[in-house]
Amino acid sequence: MSIGMGVTRHEYSRCPDVIVDLYRDGKVAEKVYGTSGAIRNASAAFDRMLDPDNGFRTLPTETAFGRQLRLLSLPEDDADSMLILLKLIHYQTSAISKVVSYKLLVELAIICDKYDCGAILHPWTDIWISNLINTEDHDPLKPGFEGWLLIGHVFPSADGIAAVVGELSIQLAKECYGWGSDHSQFCRYPYSDCEVTLDSSKSITVDLRFNPYPIMQHIFQESERGKSSILETIRGFFTTLGLVGDIDSNQSTTNSSLCSDQICVELATGSVVRSIRQLGLSVRQISDPEGFGDLPLWLFCKRLKIIAKNCRTIVPWSRSSHPVIVQSNPYVDYTAMTMSQKNANLGHIQAVLLSDPTKKSSASPDGIRSLTGPERCGIAEKAREISDYSDTVQSSMERWAYTGSDKSEGPS
DSSP states (O other): OBOSTTOEEEEOOSSOOEEEEEEETTEEEEEEEEOHHHHHHHOHHHHHHHOTTSSSOOOOEEEETTEEEEEEEETTSOHHHHHHHHHHHTTOGGGOOSOOOHHHHHHHHHHHHHHTOGGGGTTHHHHHHHHHHTOTTOOTTSTTOTTHHHHHHHSTTSTTHHHHHHHHHHHHHHHEEOOOTTSSEEEEOOOOSSOOSOOGGGOEEEEOSSSOHHHHHHHHHHHHHHHHHHHHHHHHHHHHBTSOSBTTTTBOOBOGGGOSOHHHHHHHHHHHHHHHHHTTOOHHHHTSGGGGTTSOHHHHHHHHHHHHHTOOOOOOGGGOSSOEEEESOTTSOOOOEEOOTTOOOOTTEEEEEOSSTTSOOOOOSSSOEEOSSOOOOHHHHHHHHHHHHHHHHHHTOOOOOOBTTBTTOOOO
């Protein structure tokens, strides 16, 4: 019912004793006539606000229905979500929709978190959340829907919410970077198959004012744990190649036991350095914690996979008395192999090295077959480990999980 001046009147009680003013654009837009007892029973926060003996400033009054009613003004609260809450408090459920938008659901979570009254919305939250999750064009994992973390924090027992929050926490751990010093916001860089450099214009700033600190701290720690773990692995690899030793003293040593052929070591080292430079980085940057601090975990891992993939090696061939060939794929065991005179397709071969170029092959003409006791290149195996470990780190991110309905629970 409109009462003029753009203000709508809502009567939720047959004998109201309180008026709740709701605002839009800084002006009173909705006036709700309700029962203070029902509102006070909804939460301890409302109880204190409406308690005449609370020790705070006495609420003003307004004349309605021929008597003076106390007036509670809520200019900072979202009007639509407060209307739904007040309807539920006064059992006006017939006017409540079974479908709400994501934005309204977030506002409801903010209100319920502020006044600690989330239980009032049960079982409606089950209906709203289920309907929204199952909407075809709604993907909680996409940028712009980080508010699901707050929704899950306020309504942890709602059907389906645990899975949404768990998956979103993993996604954000992979895509977050650039956290503020007070952890009040971070940047989110969505995963892309084709990108290897960070384009800041595509980053999204996530405001954490209303998001629960324990969940955000878990996401931050998971991201940092992944980076630290993969950084330790890449430093070990660079040390093997003699690229990194004691950075402060500029000393480096080469673990030649991984490969007996110095040419192989030099080829691997040169190809790795070239790959690093093509990414616009330096060895110091990529092996130092500060070098990847401002990158999301997925891009951090993707760059390392590129470096590992571009690592070129050759099998230590000097131990073989037969012609040997070397496969170019660094993710399979590099082995010394014999080469038949009738081989057709050698497109996958990176190099052919002969222990004795003048000696004819004694191999049987049955294609390429492995020698007995093949020799492996440890550098190539390390490169493969880095590539595999980059995937393992991302797949091992721990999701946030609740135990029962306790909102204070942390990661499991």
